[in-house]
Amino acid sequence: MSPATIAAIRGARHVAVLTGAGISAESGIPTFRDALTGWWARFRPEDLATPEAFQRDPDLVWRWYRERRLRLRDVMPNPGHYALAELARRVPSLTLVTQNVDGLHARAGSADVIELHGNLARVKCFDQGHPAPDFPDTDAVPRCALCGSPLRPDVVWFGELLPADALRRAQAAAGDCDVFLSVGTSNLVEPAASLPWIATRRGVTVMIVNPSATGQSSGPNIHHLAGPAGRVLPELLREAWPG
Numbered sequence: 001m002s003p004a005t006i007a008a009i010r011g012a013r014h015v016a017v018l019t020g021a022g023i024s025a026e027s028g029i030p031t032f033r034d035a036l037t038g039w040w041a042r043f044r045p046e047d048l049a050t051p052e053a054f055q056r057d058p059d060l061v062w063r064w065y066r067e068r069r070l071r072l073r074d075v076m077p078n079p080g081h082y083a084l085a086e087l088a089r090r091v092p093s094l095t096l097v098t099q100n101v102d103g104l105h106a107r108a109g110s111a112d113v114i115e116l117h118g119n120l121a122r123v124k125c126f127d128q129g130h131p132a133p134d135f136p137d138t139d140a141v142p143r144c145a146l147c148g149s150p151l152r153p154d155v156v157w158f159g160e161l162l163p164a165d166a167l168r169r170a171q172a173a174a175g176d177c178d179v180f181l182s183v184g185t186s187n188l189v190e191p192a193a194s195l196p197w198i199a200t201r202r203g204v205t206v207m208i209v210n211p212s213a214t215g216q217s218s219g220p221n222i223h224h225l226a227g228p229a230g231r232v233l234p235e236l237l238r239e240a241w242p243g
Helices: 003-010 021-025 038-042 051-056 058-074 079-090 164-176 192-201 229-240
Strands: 014-019 093-098 118-125 151-155 179-183 205-210 222-226
Touching: 003 205, 003 222, 003 229, 014 079, 014 164, 014 192, 021 229, 051 058, 058 118, 058 151, 079 093, 079 229, 093 164, 164 192, 179 192, 192 205, 205 229, 222 229
Parallel strands: 014 093, 014 179, 179 205, 205 222
Antiparallel strands: 118 151
């Protein structure tokens, strides 16, 4: 770690963090675009994660998401998740924004996580968006108790907008923070990709934690911390707060 990054994180008033699939991959969760296996290898994720796919074959889409959710039962947060929860206890203010739907940040102890793409553990009805109390463990699509509409995972599908309030809060954090951490994301998919660059334009220190800097922006206030989040983030904390 450079003295500049250590000084920035120690002196930060408000740290904003954006996490992507890379930090969850370190816990053993395949990224969305990794090849499907077994029976599901016949399908592309892009063909299952759309409103049109659900309308065409709701039971098929429901079963795929049910399997994804069941796999999360054996997945644990990794040191990168825990380091971010600890960082929130070290700085006056921290806003954690994630593109992941696995809920691992909350399980690691992070509070008030802004979930841009929803959460795989939640369900809502397709027609009205009524939230349901839990994710029914059935093969066939269950129905909303309020309106009878089919239930669907409470995640953002292709062709859908991000939750307006979540995006507004994320953009506000990027516009207010004095340190921005981009963790495990390519920073290529909009609108989340714009968040670190909102901070950059204000001259804020931006730290990109990723095994590769390929495709990432560069500049005088952008620091590339090469390596997996599970190693880099705990190291950042140890150097900023020895002992």
